[in-house]
Amino acid sequence: MAKRIDISNLDVFYGDFHAVEDVSMTIEPRTVTAFIGPSGCGKSTLLRTLNRLHEVIPGAHVKGSVKLDGTNLYGPGVDPVAVRRVVGMVFQRPNPFPSMSIFDNVASGLRLNGVKNKKLIAEAVEQSLLAANLWNEVKDRLGKAGIGLSGGQQQRLCIARAIAVEPQVLLMDEPCSALDPISTLAIEDLIGQLKERYTVVIVTHNMQQAARVSDQTAFLNLTAQGKPGRLIEVGSTEKIFSNPDQKATEDYITGRFG
Amino acid sequence: MSDTEAKVGSSGEVGDGLARSTGDQPAGPAPSADGHGPSLVDDPTLSPVTDDVAVSHHTHTPVPVVKGHTAHPDATTTAERSPARPAVSGIKLAKIRHTQDRIFRGLAGGSGLAIVLLVVFVGIFLLALALPSLLANQDNFLTSRNWTVAGNELRFGIAGLLWTTVLSSVLALVMSVPVAVGVALCLTQYLHRRASGPVSFVVDLLAAVPSIIFGLWGLTVLGPFLSPAAEWLIDNVGWIPLFSRSVDPKGSVFVAAVVLAIMILPIVTAISRDVFAQTPRDHIEAALALGATRWEVIRTAVLPYGRSGVISASMLGLGRALGETIAVMIILTQPAPNSPFTPSIFAGGETFASKIANNAAEFDSPSKTGAFIASGLVLFVVTFVVNAVARIIAERGHATS
Amino acid sequence: MSASSTTQAVAFQRPSGPRAVKNVLASVYVIAATVLAIVPLAWVLWSVISKGFRLLLTSSWWLQSQRGITPRREGGGAYHAIVGTLEMALICAVIAVPLGVLCAIFLIEYARGTKLARAVSFTVDILSGIPSIVAALFIYALFITIFGFGRSAVAVSLALVLLMLPVVLRSTEEMLKLVPDSLREASYALGVAKSKTIIKVVIPTAIGGIMTGVVLGLARVMGETAPLLILVSYAVGINFSPTADTMGALPTMINAGRDQAPQLPGYERVWAAACTLILLVMMLNLIARGLARASRLKEK
Numbered sequence: 001m002a003k004r005i006d007i008s009n010l011d012v013f014y015g016d017f018h019a020v021e022d023v024s025m026t027i028e029p030r031t032v033t034a035f036i037g038p039s040g041c042g043k044s045t046l047l048r049t050l051n052r053l054h055e056v057i058p059g060a061h062v063k064g065s066v067k068l069d070g071t072n073l074y075g076p077g078v079d080p081v082a083v084r085r086v087v088g089m090v091f092q093r094p095n096p097f098p099s100m101s102i103f104d105n106v107a108s109g110l111r112l113n114g115v116k117n118k119k120l121i122a123e124a125v126e127q128s129l130l131a132a133n134l135w136n137e138v139k140d141r142l143g144k145a146g147i148g149l150s151g152g153q154q155q156r157l158c159i160a161r162a163i164a165v166e167p168q169v170l171l172m173d174e175p176c177s178a179l180d181p182i183s184t185l186a187i188e189d190l191i192g193q194l195k196e197r198y199t200v201v202i203v204t205h206n207m208q209q210a211a212r213v214s215d216q217t218a219f220l221n222l223t224a225q226g227k228p229g230r231l232i233e234v235g236s237t238e239k240i241f242s243n244p245d246q247k248a249t250e251d252y253i254t255g256r257f258g
Numbered sequence: 259m260s261d262t263e264a265k266v267g268s269s270g271e272v273g274d275g276l277a278r279s280t281g282d283q284p285a286g287p288a289p290s291a292d293g294h295g296p297s298l299v300d301d302p303t304l305s306p307v308t309d310d311v312a313v314s315h316h317t318h319t320p321v322p323v324v325k326g327h328t329a330h331p332d333a334t335t336t337a338e339r340s341p342a343r344p345a346v347s348g349i350k351l352a353k354i355r356h357t358q359d360r361i362f363r364g365l366a367g368g369s370g371l372a373i374v375l376l377v378v379f380v381g382i383f384l385l386a387l388a389l390p391s392l393l394a395n396q397d398n399f400l401t402s403r404n405w406t407v408a409g410n411e412l413r414f415g416i417a418g419l420l421w422t423t424v425l426s427s428v429l430a431l432v433m434s435v436p437v438a439v440g441v442a443l444c445l446t447q448y449l450h451r452r453a454s455g456p457v458s459f460v461v462d463l464l465a466a467v468p469s470i471i472f473g474l475w476g477l478t479v480l481g482p483f484l485s486p487a488a489e490w491l492i493d494n495v496g497w498i499p500l501f502s503r504s505v506d507p508k509g510s511v512f513v514a515a516v517v518l519a520i521m522i523l524p525i526v527t528a529i530s531r532d533v534f535a536q537t538p539r540d541h542i543e544a545a546l547a548l549g550a551t552r553w554e555v556i557r558t559a560v561l562p563y564g565r566s567g568v569i570s571a572s573m574l575g576l577g578r579a580l581g582e583t584i585a586v587m588i589i590l591t592q593p594a595p596n597s598p599f600t601p602s603i604f605a606g607g608e609t610f611a612s613k614i615a616n617n618a619a620e621f622d623s624p625s626k627t628g629a630f631i632a633s634g635l636v637l638f639v640v641t642f643v644v645n646a647v648a649r650i651i652a653e654r655g656h657a658t659s
Numbered sequence: 660m661s662a663s664s665t666t667q668a669v670a671f672q673r674p675s676g677p678r679a680v681k682n683v684l685a686s687v688y689v690i691a692a693t694v695l696a697i698v699p700l701a702w703v704l705w706s707v708i709s710k711g712f713r714l715l716l717t718s719s720w721w722l723q724s725q726r727g728i729t730p731r732r733e734g735g736g737a738y739h740a741i742v743g744t745l746e747m748a749l750i751c752a753v754i755a756v757p758l759g760v761l762c763a764i765f766l767i768e769y770a771r772g773t774k775l776a777r778a779v780s781f782t783v784d785i786l787s788g789i790p791s792i793v794a795a796l797f798i799y800a801l802f803i804t805i806f807g808f809g810r811s812a813v814a815v816s817l818a819l820v821l822l823m824l825p826v827v828l829r830s831t832e833e834m835l836k837l838v839p840d841s842l843r844e845a846s847y848a849l850g851v852a853k854s855k856t857i858i859k860v861v862i863p864t865a866i867g868g869i870m871t872g873v874v875l876g877l878a879r880v881m882g883e884t885a886p887l888l889i890l891v892s893y894a895v896g897i898n899f900s901p902t903a904d905t906m907g908a909l910p911t912m913i914n915a916g917r918d919q920a921p922q923l924p925g926y927e928r929v930w931a932a933a934c935t936l937i938l939l940v941m942m943l944n945l946i947a948r949g950l951a952r953a954s955r956l957k958e959k
Binding site for chain 2: 674678679681682684685686688689690691692693695696697699700702703706707757758761762764765766768769770775778779782783784785786788789790791792793796797799800801803804821824828852853854855857858878881882883884885888889910913914917929930933936937940941944
């Protein structure tokens, strides 16, 4: 089910502004890959090219390719909306739909995509909430408003919502940065379970989190002010955090900058 | 929670009822008619074990069929572990309707276009109708006080209308703005948040009263109430032309102006209140730190900051007063034709708006209608200019503060 | 307050003399202004209610029209006028609300920040500045003079559209702007197309404020008299057909009787009509406020 991602020579532009330069890497299926780097280095931008969400900003475009099991997401005639059905995303700030209950939130992806069978939807909701480790906490109040939950619960709700449509890849843009430490730990445990089904790519500014959670780590950095972000080094998490090849990586890991 | 093997193929009803492909190998990518192309999963290089692709017979947009992972070797291992979820199999997502997207976008853009066209059309149309009457006018449009529009000889001018309109509106402004500023200051500087809410509400409610009710009330209640004061003014300072006796004070510009002042009070108050509420706390605290009394804080911090906002608010109130039709129509006594001009505020008269309303039953010939439209256009242009100036002042005030 | 006159004690006393006087005067002025501002509303409401409420308590007021009633006779009701007012406002809303909401969607969801949006916004500003009498004149000139249709309630509704449209459009715009982008992104990330995102996610989130705008717009147009004077003749009997050339309405019912002598029964009916109209408008305003508060609470 989970897919392999191949990024080749990817350049990302917002209009004329060159945001990210020449990224090439491979992400194996059913692994967790972390993008780390200082603020503004382009890690979120890079993440968003994986589900073409960066294109909601007018004028955004890319050069190069991103292949999902060999299919180029940026190939001619590929519809971004279809891409996003296969590559799901969870955002930094939990954003459940305020006009919907917990149940409706998780079901929203399915319903908005035309699924009408009530039994199927109910099953999917239950299983998604189970997979997101939220079911026991909300099973008695599925009809209550989604925004009534705590921050950590809301984020797990968003994760349930994202996986209800059964994507192949799950992108997570700093999913814990708005949460307290206990909720963070809960989400990190969840990521460990999620990777059994999905390919997970996570952006985090917390290096310890990257070290705990990911199999592979990619370090991005700005070479200079005003220049695009670059992929400095990518490799297994163990290697990056103990014995990186690039000096810049080592400096960042040890906290000399960023 | 058993593996999904048993559930494969159970769901055939969902989505758009797209047929499944028969073979293992999904069909090749089919370009769709509208150029958006196939869904990305419709690619022969995909692993057939993981995905099945349904190709619709109706459109060329295939759909990723998210299926249970029955034959997949990993499925068993995942099922053995704890609640990693067995996929709900066979959920078919509907095909992506690009046409719906396009139609909706077209509708939205279309209404924007329709509104622009409407406004442009209104302007051009009114101008086109007014022009023949203006050209056929034998009097000077701007300086004549006549208004003969029946028959063949058109003699009409807006001088009288202009005078009455300006007089009543300016008078209303003079009466209303000081009160509005006072109320706004009270709401923001003197009252607690809890008390200012209800008071604000009451003042805003004033804006909801329809103008016909103000007209009725003004004529029958306020007019007689103000008569004694008016009489006193006429008796004592009537030698000043502005206060000379003219018609029954009940139907005078004076009463109309008071009613207008009441009607524009909510607007000026609301905007001034918002402006005063936004005075930066630093300015206020700086004044307080110097030992200023409340009035001195207002004088040195709040009022200077809010000055452009208050001016802008007043101009918006002026715009409202200029366009007010019904209340003025009911209150003001129409002058007899060919009566001499008097600058008194106790005279009757007609404003641009009330003149049109008074003659509403008589638009039978195009030339007649054209004359009224011409006067309506003048009103429109003047109102627009006043509102535009108000907005510019407000923006300039924002920029500098 | 310290007792003896050491320099330190003096320094902490209230400012006296002219500064104190000015402060007090300012307070007096401000409070007087506030009282003065509340007085007219109270006075108007008092006049209207005291003179008109009696008839509102009779059932005939709500069920009968003024057919056959002269100013000297008692009786009759305002049924024709109430229905007429509601009918014309409703026809107006049916046109103005979709147009206004769709245009607001265009301005915020599709063309936000572009020059095109600014141009459209500018024309909407112009539209909102059209005095009601000019709007009525335009419809008269277009439909009656040029097209040759006669006067009708539909014509009134069309003029009202010009007046209600900017209200609905602006308030919808404001509400759409308040919907955070993160909600739109969440929907896109689920693979939902833009139009569906707007219809199923953005609008339901903003719906409370949009309805507030609609109700306020309705309250405004129900009180408009100028289009009624120019575009339709006042009917004393019951007539529901929007294309007939007469239709009763509350503002014109008031206007028709405004010159009546206080002793005649017709006088009281005029005030009762005014009372009915104010009741209607105030109720709508309160509903609007309630809607606004309810939607704000839901956001929390």
